[in-house]
Each structure stands twice: as C-alpha cells, then as structure tokens.
Amino acid sequence: MALSASTLGLRRLLSATFSPSLKNLSVCATRDSSSIPQIEGIDNSNLPPLTTPKLFISGLSRITTDEKLKEAFSRYGQLLEAKVITDRASGRSKGFGFVKYGTIEEAEEARKGMNGHFLDGWVIFVDPAKSAAQKATAKQSEAYSSPSGVKANKTVGWCG
C-alpha cells in the first residue's frame, strides 16, 4: 500500500521550472512554488550515510551533458569527476551519470541537495555508486530496497 502510494505520488509530479521552453509550468509545479525542486514523497533527511564520495545519478534528461551535470553538482563541493554516460554507438546520453567528490561530506550534501530534484526538466535520483563487488552483493540480496528511499527508482519527467 505504502509502496504504491509513493510510486503514484512520484509519477504525478512532473517536470517543471527553470526551462523557459516549457509552458505548462503551473500544471507541473508543486504547490510550494517558491523554490520548487523537491519532489513530494522523498525524505532526504532519512537516508543512510554514504560510504563513498562517488555518486550515481539516474533519471537524467538526454539533453543533459557532462558540463550541465558539473554545473548542477559543483555547488556542493569540488568535483573530481562529472560524467554523463553516453552510448558508444550513438554517442547520446544513456540517461545516467557519475559525479565524484573529494570527500564524503560533500557527496552527502550533493545527495541531499539534488536527490529528487529537477535537472533539465527531469527528476533525478542520487545514489551512492556501486563497485563491482557491491553490484554482486546487491544481486544476492533481493530484499535490498532502493538507496534513494524511493521504492521505484523510476524516472519522472516531461509534463504534457
């Protein structure tokens, strides 16, 4: 019950703001229109502490580039790396990327600041990046829930 509620909640909020080319802002924007970014149903204050300064960013718009990612995340600390993963064949964004900070503290701030917020009209999710070993572990324990505190790590975006 609780799962579907948050999932539905997520799906309803759509893109918003910041993009001048979007006209239906009022439809998409949340009630608190002063400084939108937060999606309903996400508690960035209740997240487990990070163990790595490297973050996995999902839900990116396909028009989001390395530079845009860097711009969005550099306010939380010094970025050692910021990369949007592109398909080697087509050269276009796969819709996710990585950012790496010098310290875990900076990464924490970035996650709290950007998880569930908007970038280029799409809701992005910020999670700790996995190492190869962590990926294997995650496969074994199926009961492991979403790192971002959202059950369905689905992307939300594009209103209208």
Place this chain on the structure above:
DNA sequence: GTTGAGCGTT
C-alpha cells in the same frame, strides 16, 4: 531529436 531500466570509460 525525448518518452526511460539502470552502475561508466580508461
């Protein structure tokens, strides 16, 4: 040139 799951290149 956007429609959507997921963990990258040396």
